[in-house]
Amino acid sequence: MDSFAERLAAGVRRTKTPTLVGLDPRFESLPEPLTAGLLKTNPIEVASAFESFCKGVIDVVAPLVSVVKPQAAFFEQVGxxxxxxxxxxxxxxxxxxxxxxxxxxxxxxxxxxxxxxDAYLGPPESSAWGADALTVSPYLGEDSLTPFVEIAEQRGAGIFVLVKTSNPGGGMFQDIEDGEGAVYQHVARQVESLNATSVGASGYGSVGAVVGATYPEQLSELREVMPHAWFLVPGYGAQGGTAADVAGAFDANGLGAVVNNSRGIIFAHAKAPYRERFDALNWQSAVEAATLDMIASLRAETPAGQLV
Amino acid sequence: MDSFAERLAAGVRRTKTPTLVGLDPRFESLPEPLTAGLLKTNPIEVASAFESFCKGVIDVVAPLVSVVKPQAAFFEQVGxxxxxxxxxxxxxxxxxxxxxxxxxxxxxxxxxxxxxxDAYLGPPESSAWGADALTVSPYLGEDSLTPFVEIAEQRGAGIFVLVKTSNPGGGMFQDIEDGEGAVYQHVARQVESLNATSVGASGYGSVGAVVGATYPEQLSELREVMPHAWFLVPGYGAQGGTAADVAGAFDANGLGAVVNNSRGIIFAHAKAPYRERFDALNWQSAVEAATLDMIASLRAETPAGQLV
Known part of the structure; x- marks a missing residue:
């Protein structure tokens, strides 16, 4: 199997967009037709609604984008x-x-x-969950990351290490600075170093980085520090990041980053401007419209326009 | 319901030991009678063996200790x-x-x-998984920790924030130092500050800290920095930490820390000196002997002796 980095490059090129659709099911936010008559306190009913909803989103976005990101927390919340x-x-x-x-x-x-x-990385033949990639926290240091890198490389999978997160308080520990730079810069250099053995034809390796859209300057800076790392960029849309903000995450060919949007796409039916155009019954049309709008914005305002 | 900190203090006092038994089921290490005839590739069989094994450990240790720590990763590995x-x-x-x-x-x-x-903290009436406490990573900063603290306080539950981990490479980012100390010291001060609203009669609050047994000097130092935080101390036994190494984690009354041992207890039947005394059929007797030995060591060599 091709490496995750090559498969992601192929997917982004094929769909001509780095749009990543986040699957964050929250019971209160699901379109009303999916939850009518269901009990929030019944985990079997809630889980069933989550799965139907996520499959409904996937049906809409699969022809438009190449990658989705389920958020484990919301599924774990239902036991x-x-x-x-x-x-x-x-x-x-x-x-x-x-x-x-x-x-x-x-x-x-x-x-x-x-x-x-082992649990998460690789196809269903080799892992229990069958994900192509997993987000990973760096706090425990290099020897906590290398087992992920080894298994990812063996199975054509990838990881995205948290480097600079999109939340307001992300800097509390990530920005602590010694003579060699901030913690997030130390982590970034480690990510780049872990890619040494896996860079493929696309120019990228198995170890990506999470860098928030809410820190546009750091996106450009970190692009330089990690030239061989795919970026997963959260914070677009609901958290305030714009297409212009994420421009620095890409390389000159429009590769190197995928930009996540969860609530702004999956719950578009309840948000302006889509709620004026679509009712809850047509929530999938709202998902489609929001996805197409994000694709257009990224093409217009970032190097992802080079993909077209 | 009493707070987690008070319930933990009561449990440690009642059992007169801070011994924490880690439940880390690994198929290859399970006692042979539990896996005979099972297929490692069949997740239903493996999961069933894990549950039987963990229940078998619990049967042995429940009269001896007050707290156990299942490691989620090994269960997630089986889907x-x-x-x-x-x-x-x-x-x-x-x-x-x-x-x-x-x-x-x-x-x-x-x-x-x-x-x-919401998923993990609190009794089964309020959370899907029903844990009394959860270990939490601090990399994302204060605003990622406060939602845990709020829900923990509401539900009489607790969290243990990673501060100084027991692995050889733990210092790579945790030891990065600015003018106000190392990253782990910044995290420690944040932990102490998050306890401000929940300190109870025992002197401890809802927010604990993970501090490895493999760093004895830091245990004492961090005990001073976080006087109101319960410590979860990994690294005893298989990772090289001794009872003397963890002495600094306790307060003068023998409270304030629980010391984890996973493999050294649950797989004792396969390890010296227990494997000479117990065969695989008597694996539960080996678990009991290893637990009693750890209890005795902690009583002899740490302030936990004050509990007796």
Whole structure:
């Protein structure tokens, strides 16, 4: 199998967009037709609604984008039935030809990190969950990252290491600075170094970086520090990041970054300007319109325009 | 319900030991009678063996200690059936009167952090998984920690924030130092500050800290920085930490820390000196002997002797 980096490059080129659709099911926000008559307190009903909703989103976006990102937390919130819905969602996305980045921000030490990597990375023949990539936290250091890198490389999978997150308080520890730079810069250099053995024809390796759209200057700076890392850019849309803000995440060919939008796409039916055009029954049309608008914005205002 | 900190203090006082038993099921290490005839490639069989094994450990340790720590990674490695085994293990431990710290090292930003907290923290009436406490990663900063603290306080639950981990490479980012100290010291001060609103009669609050047994000097130093935080101390036994190494984690009354041992207890039947005394059929007797030895060591060599 091709490496994750090559498969992601091929997907972005084929669809001509770096748009990444985040699958963050929240019961209160689901379109009313999907939750009518269901009990919020019944995990089987909630999990079933989550899976139907995510599959409905996937049906709409699979012809438009190449990659989706289920957020593990919302499935875990529904217990074991939620985990079954997550498995069903990942499996359905794969069937539809999408790449799946599971947003689980996992990590642990040594052999436990290897267990997480084994659990999530790689096709269903080799891993329990069948994700193409997983988000990973760096706090535990290099020896917590290498088990992920090894298993990712063996299985054509990838990881995205948290470098500079999009939340207001992200700088509290990430910006602590010694003579060699801030913590996030140390992490960035480590990410680049972990890519040494896996850079393919696209110019990218198995180890990506999470860098928030809410820090436009750092996106450009970190693009220089990690020339071989795919960026996963959260914070577009609901968190305030614009297409112009994420321009620095790309290379000159419009590759090198995927830009996530969760609520702004999946719950578009309840948000301006889409709620004026679509009612809850037509929530999938709202998803489609919001996805197409994001694709157009990224083409107009970032190097992703080079893909067309 | 009493706060987690008070319940943990009561449990440690009642059992007269800070011994925390880690439930890290690994198929290859399970006692042979539990895996005979099972297929490693069949997740239902593996998950069933994990649950039987964990329940068997719980049966032995419930009269001896007050708290257990399932490691989420090993259950996640077995997919949805593994998650059902985790749920069954947590539920069984609660029935037996044990406190449950789920080792999941979760975190995310804002409302996603709240989803993780809602998922894991609190009794089964209020959370899907029913853990008393959860380990949490600090990389995303204060606004990723406060949703956990709020939900923990509401539900009489707790969190343990990674401060100084026990692995060899833990210092790579945790030891980066600015004029106000190392990253782990910044995190420690934040932990102490988050306890401001929840310190109870025991002197401890809802926000604990993970500090590795492999760093004895930092244990004492961090005990001073976080006088109101329960410590979860990994790294005892298999990772090289001794009872003398963890002495600095306790307060003068022998409270303030729980010391984890996973492999050294649960797989004792396969390790010296227990493998000479117990065969695989008597693996539970080996678990009991290893637990009693750890209890005795901590009483002899740490302030936990004050509990007796």
């Amino acid at each position: 074991v039935p939620g985990m079954a819905a997550l498995a069903g969602t990942i499996s359905y996305a794969r069937e539809k030809g999408l790449l799946v980045i599971l947003d689980g921000k996992r990590n642990d030490i040594g052999s436990t990190a290897a267990a997480y990597a | 949805v059936p593994g998650m059902a085994a985790l749920a069954g293990t947590i539920s069984y431990a609660r029935e037996k009167g044990l406190l449950v710290i789920l080792d999941g090292k979760r975190n995310d930003i804002g409302s996603t952090a709240a989803a993780y907290a």
